[in-house]
Amino acid sequence: MTKVLYPGSFDPIHLGHVDVIEQASRLFGHVVIAILHNPEKHGGVFTVEQRIHLIDGALADGHCAGKYSVKAFPGLAVDAAKAADVDFIVKGLRNSGDFEIEQQMAHTNLAVAGVPTVYLPCSPERSSVSSRFVREIAQYGGDPSSMVPSNVTAALKEIFS
Numbered sequence: 202m203t204k205v206l207y208p209g210s211f212d213p214i215h216l217g218h219v220d221v222i223e224q225a226s227r228l229f230g231h232v233v234i235a236i237l238h239n240p241e242k243h244g245g246v247f248t249v250e251q252r253i254h255l256i257d258g259a260l261a262d263g264h265c266a267g268k269y270s271v272k273a274f275p276g277l278a279v280d281a282a283k284a285a286d287v288d289f290i291v292k293g294l295r296n297s298g299d300f301e302i303e304q305q306m307a308h309t310n311l312a313v314a315g316v317p318t319v320y321l322p323c324s325p326e327r328s329s330v331s332s333r334f335v336r337e338i339a340q341y342g343g344d345p346s347s348m349v350p351s352n353v354t355a356a357l358k359e360i361f362s
């Protein structure tokens with residue numbers, strides 16, 4: 202079975218992430234969702250533990266139940282890939298801006314550590330979803346529910362209301 206790493210900040214998980222995780226679990230078998238973070242700093246809205254909890258809540262009853270695991274890793278994506286013993290890294294692409302950034306990272310990760318990357322296109326209706334927009338909308342009292350799973354909407358309301 203192919204095992205892949207899907208790295209990100211996931212602060213918080215949104216429906217674009219869910220789309221990529223579901224595609225990857227169908228195509229490859231097992232997806233290790235890697236929350237990359239700096240243990241020296243607590244930036245962000247949610248703690249790493251809360252992000253793990255929100256990911257589990259978002260995916261538990263979906264198409265990829267039993268086909269993923271969630272783990273936090275400090276540092277580089279390639280070190281997480283090696284620690285998790287995956288075959289390659291998976292990244293979702295929303296647009297050409299993502300492609301420019303991801304292509305540079307993919308080339309670097311292959312060159313420095315021999316870890317390949319595979320891209321998956323996100324579904325068109327998720328092409329403008331981002332965790333940053335979700336956080337901003339929630340912080341200013343807007344409704345992010347069209348962009349995130351329902352457990353994330355509830356968690357954001359609890360923090361910002």
Ligand code: PNS
Binds near residue numbers: 210278306307310
């Ligand atoms: O959810 P995000 O913020 O888009 O995730 C970006 C992330 C964490 C996947 C990316 O910044 C990353 O891979 N960071 C780890 C640091 C790293 O490996 N740097 C070398 C890149 S060549």
